[in-house]
């Protein structure tokens with residue numbers, strides 16, 4: 001008798017993450033210059049760590065919190081949503097989650113039935129695609145318009161809607177392109193979603209990192225569509241709290257109990273020690289956030305300058321936000337972005353992420369992160385200048 005693999009089709013069809021594969025390969029290369037991680041390299045600010053330590057010492061973190069999260073933290077989040085996102089919320093509309101990731105997963109699980117279609121502007125953060133697949137939904141990738149800075153192709157989105165379309169999932173500012181979708185485009189997207197009664201699930205992980213004249217716009221601030229929106233946020237990027245695993249989502253209060261039903265089997269509640277740290281983050285000085293933003297802006301400018309010196313190898317759209325960019329590889333060998341990145345790693349000692357990891361439109365691109373010290377950008381580009389010469 002042949003043993004059948006006991007893995008669900010749902011999980012079996014998920015491909016290995018190219019990001020994690022590159023990380024594994026990068027560890028085999030000595031003294032590598034890393035431009036492949038999308039996680040802040042700064043440590044969590046002291047006052048946030050101290051808030052966590054005080055909660056530990058006071059014996060507050062050993063149990064579960066309410067499934068939705070600590071009430072004082074939800075109260076602070078309500079204030080933040082009003083101040084920074086122009087969203088009128090109340091505490092019954094907030095759910096604390098294990099990073100933005102678990103919030104997105106719970107939201108998608110709560111919305112998507114097997115076979116439902118979910119529209120994702122592409123290239124997109126690959127985890128969103130996997131989250132739809134794990135919910136047995138069908139990801140429908142709609143290319144963005146690269147020449148105009150990877151903006152939404154609203155006509156193509158309209159055309160892709162079928163009776164099975166349930167939701168649109170996007171992240172702005174974008175991972176991997178750094179595009180900040182404009183208020184005008186998001187208002188038009190809201191109209192499309194309303195016309196077809198679709199849910200909109202947003203990933204606003206990089207909300208504070210926007211540059212030049214770009215403004216972060218939260219689609220849930222449009223009153224007419226608020227009920228159809230689930231907005232996902234995180235402490236990971238804003239306060240350099242990657243390992244604390246804390247995020248939250250905002251949705252209509254009628255929706256929250258359903259999303260909570262999807263949240264409980266995976267998490268019960270978000271980590272309590274991290275919730276106290278987050279309370280310290282929201283109640284404390286916000287100067288760390290502007291310091292991070294200033295650094296990313298300087299790093300983006302440096303990376304663009306260095307890319308300008310490699311204009312026979314890369315073409316790029318200047319990112320308006322996040323700490324990521326997505327240059328196109330002009331060389332013939334860039335057509336296979338994975339092979340290109342592996343060669344650049346092994347022969348040039350620079351670690352980047354192949355564009356194909358972000359959907360088929362990512363082919364011929366690579367993703368570069370500028371959430372690193374300026375020295376790291378210079379080191380990587382000094383090497384690339386030698387390598388491509």
Ligand SMILES: Cc1ncc(COP(=O)(O)O)c(C=O)c1O
Pocket residue numbers: 038039098099100101102125171174175203205233234235236237242245246247
């Ligand atoms: C767009 C986007 N969303 C979510 C995450 C993960 O967020 P969290 O750590 O809050 O789960 C990342 C991390 O790289 C990201 O780039």
